[in-house]
Amino acid sequence: xxxxxxxxxxxxxxxxxxxxxxxxxxxxxxxxxxxxxxxxxxxxxxxxxxxxxxxxxxxxxxxxxxxxxxxxxxxxxxxxxxxxxxxxxxxxxxxxxxxxxxxxxxxxxxxxxxxxxxxxxxxxxxxxxxxxxxxxxxxxxxxxxxxxxxxxxxxxxxxxxxxxxxxxxxxxxxxxxxxxxxxxxxxxxxxxxxxxxxxxxxxxxxxxxxxxxxxxxxxxxxxxxxxxxxxxxxxx
Numbered sequence: 374x375x376x377x378x379x380x381x382x383x384x385x386x387x388x389x390x391x392x393x394x395x396x397x398x399x400x401x402x403x404x405x406x407x408x409x410x411x412x413x414x415x416x417x418x419x420x421x422x423x424x425x426x427x428x429x430x431x432x433x434x435x436x437x438x439x440x441x442x443x444x445x446x447x448x449x450x451x452x453x454x455x456x457x458x459x460x461x462x463x464x465x466x467x468x469x470x471x472x473x474x475x476x477x478x479x480x481x482x483x484x485x486x487x488x489x490x491x492x493x494x495x496x497x498x499x500x501x502x503x504x505x506x507x508x509x510x511x512x513x514x515x516x517x518x519x520x521x522x523x524x525x526x527x528x529x530x531x532x533x534x535x536x537x538x539x540x541x542x543x544x545x546x547x548x549x550x551x552x553x554x555x556x557x558x559x560x561x562x563x564x565x566x567x568x569x570x571x572x573x574x575x576x577x578x579x580x581x582x583x584x585x586x587x588x589x590x591x592x593x594x595x596x597x598x599x600x601x602x603x604x605x606x607x608x609x
């Protein structure tokens with residue numbers, strides 16, 4: 374068994390109809406740019422009625438058709454926000470919790486001790502979060518239910534150095550199901566290849582056509598801090 378094997382994002386996504394929401398953080402193959410990606414998928418009408426909209430400091434989700442929006446509590450939030458020269462990426466409003474703690478000089482882990490998985494029984498959707506540092510290192514965190522009853526929260530944080538061509542992929546669900554099975558284990562090691570357009574296309578084209586909703590990708594030059602980003606929405 375090769376514990377250092379680096380997998381293909383295309384293979385992982387194309388073989389999985391419903392990984393849910395996913396974060397990828399890493400470095401380009403030349404080690405010169407950090408990479409952040411976030412995608413959302415959905416099965417219900419309410420979840421699918423969303424787009425990513427650009428903000429001055431990141432992105433937000435918003436209803437594509439406001440007249441069809443039912444419950445905004447778990448689907449309308451800021452997935453990506455800048456913090457200094459770093460970047461926060463999450464699947465919920467814990468983005469703002471993390472930013473508030475970081476602005477006070479407190480770590481992401483402490484911020485997430487005040488939060489837990491989503492109250493959407495019986496799925497108990499995990500809250501996944503990432504923090505990309507200016508030097509290309511990063512953290513990934515998952516808050517998930519300790520049991521099928523949602524009686525307690527398990528909190529796991531993983532901290533990685535930035536290594537050229539390597540990324541880590543964390544998603545909310547193992548696969549589709551009823552209830553939907555929560556992600557297990559460490560974030561998955563994946564290859565980061567190509568320029569931003571090739572990488573974006575690889576992700577978008579690999580997501581299930583029926584369930585994918587939106588994708589955000591940012592490449593940031595570690596020296597100059599100049600970034601490029603792409604936003605794709607199923608509902609354009």
